[in-house]
Amino acid sequence: MSQILHFNGFEMNTPSHINHGLWTHPDNRRHEYTDLRYWTDTAKLLERGLFDAIFLADVVGTYNVYGGSRDPAIARGIQSPNNDPFLLVPAMAAVTEHLGFAVTFTTTYEPPFGNARRFSTLDHLTNGRVAWNVVTGYLPDAARNYGLSAQVKHDDRYDLAEEFLEVSYKLWESSWEPDAVVRDRGRKLYSEPSKVHEVNHEGRFFTVDGPHLSEPSPQRTPxxxxxxxxxxxxxxxxxxxxxxxxxxxxxxxAKKVVGQIKDLAEENGRGRDSIRFLIGLDVIVGRTEAEAKAKVADLLQYRDLIGYLVHLGGGSGIDLAAMGAEEYIEYKGRDHIQSSEAAFANKQVRDIIDYYENPTENPFFVSGTPEQVADRIEEIAEAADLDGFNLVQYLSPGTFEDFIDLVVPELQKRGRYRTAYRDGETLRERLFDKGPLAPDAHPAGQARRRLPTPIPAS
Structure with missing residues (x-):
């Protein structure tokens, strides 16, 4: 695990992202999510706090399992309404120099060619500060929104995602040679045609000729x-x-998952240190214990229990509205997020309700003074072999402000948080202290090595 812990500000272009009901708090700006100033203010705040990135979640459907209807989600604003995360990035990039941007996009419903150009464009405009959070989608009505008669089955979504990424890597890494763009004014030659190649992909799901429409960006692959x-x-x-x-x-x-994926990465020819592992973290901090406890009491009175059950239903397929408190949840392998359903299998409904009613029992909920919060953050990171955290908000921007003003200085004193950005670094360089390109052992690097004049990775 790296010495410096990595932190993303966890966000979504919606009024209620993770901590449901908190949009009603008088100090919350969540309802301003349609105002560009909300996002530029958030970006400038996170950059002041030396965060690695803002992580923008997304879904392309509604939560319609609880009570057999999407009405509870619509009424409570549970990730609905929900706007496009891509369009926020250029505005936030324009008011920052260093903050990274991780954008969620699903591989299931749109072809890869347009998405590759979008990410190349963002990588250019941000000078290499972009990441792609690859998801396969899990909301059943999302499929119908994109013209499919039914949701694509879980493992089939991953088969499709594998090929989607294969095409993307070919476009980003093996279509344009590193010296294809010459910008020779004297010869009126912008790019050398012989160094721009079609990818000629023909697969089970996609046929893409190419070439990629964008010239190589700082990271090529986000x-x-x-x-x-x-x-x-x-x-x-x-x-x-x-x-x-x-x-x-x-x-x-968490520790088990980290260990399993490190083992698998090694089996795939990648190093055990080739991945950074992050987990969601809820933090409520005060200058004193009394202040922290008062903040917890204040914030939790706005908590919307039904909102959490609506969110759970959409992700797992479990409709708790149709079950009694004493009933046990049976794992049926529903084709939503199978791991989410499995996490609650064999538990009573009342146990799940208790879990959401009292978040203070969640091991990733941390409250107290800056020293106490920093102690717990270090303890979690060490115990679970984590590299960092996605900071979940209660108040926007209050959660980020408190963390930046109170916790960051304490972590900096302990050598666990950066004290400055490095000028000109890409997001990949920030995470790995290496070059801007994906390493040779990564599938993107393997695609790059198929170029007539391959680019060496740092």
Whole structure:
């Protein structure tokens, strides 16, 4: 695990992302998510706090399992309404110099060619500060929104994702040679045609001729984030991910997941240190214990229990509204997020309700003074072999402000948090202290080595 811990600000272009009900708090700006100033203010704040990146989640459907309807999600704003995360990045990049941007995009419903150009464009505009959080989608009505009659089955979504990434790597890494762009004014030659190549991909799901429409960007392939926690998702992550959002409900589970994926990465010819592991973290901090406790009491009174159950239903397929408190949840292998359903299998409904009613029992909920919060952050990181955290908000921007003003200085004193950005570094260089390109052992690097004049990775 690296000495410096990595932190992303966890966000979504929606009024209620993770901590549901908190949009109603008078000090929360969540309802301003449609205002560009909300996002530029957030970006400048996170850069002041020396965060690695802002991590933008996304879904392309609605949560419609609880009570057999999407109405509870719509009424409570549970990730609905929900706007496009891509369009936020150029505005936030324009007011920052260093902050990274991890954007979620699903491989299941759109072809890879346009997505490759979008990410190349963002990588150019941000000077190499972009990551792609690769997801396969899990909301059933998302499939119908994109013209499919039914949701693509779980393992088939990963088969499709594998080929989607194969095409993407070919476009980013093997279409344009490193010296294809010459910008020779005298000869009126912008690019050398002989150094721009078609990719000629013909596969099970996609046929893409190429060439890639964008010239090579600083990172070529954006940093690959991933969050799949099923067995198939972990295999996928071990091949492709450079940063993983670990899904676990205990520290022991998190450590097990980290170890399993490191083993798989090694089997795939990648080093055990080739992936950064992050987990979601809820932090409420005060200058004194009394202040921290008062903040907890204040924030939790706005918590919307039903909102959490709506969110759970969409991700797992479990409709708790149709079950009694004493009933046990049976694992049926529903084709949503299988790992989410499995996490609650054999538990009583009342246990799940208790879990969401009292978040202070969550091992990744941390409250107290700056010293106490820093102690717990270090303890979690060491115990679970983590490289960092995605900081979840209660108040926007209050959660980030408190963390930056109170916790960051304490972590800096301990040598666990950067004290400055390095000028000109890409997001990949920030995470790995190496060059801007994906390493040769990564599938993107393997695609790059097929160029007539391959680019050496640092």
């Amino acid at each position: 940093v690959i984030y991933q969050a799949g926690a099923s067995d198939r998702g972990r295999e996928f992550a071990a091949r492709h991910a450079e940063a993983i959002f670990v899904g676990a409900r205990t520290i022991e589970q």
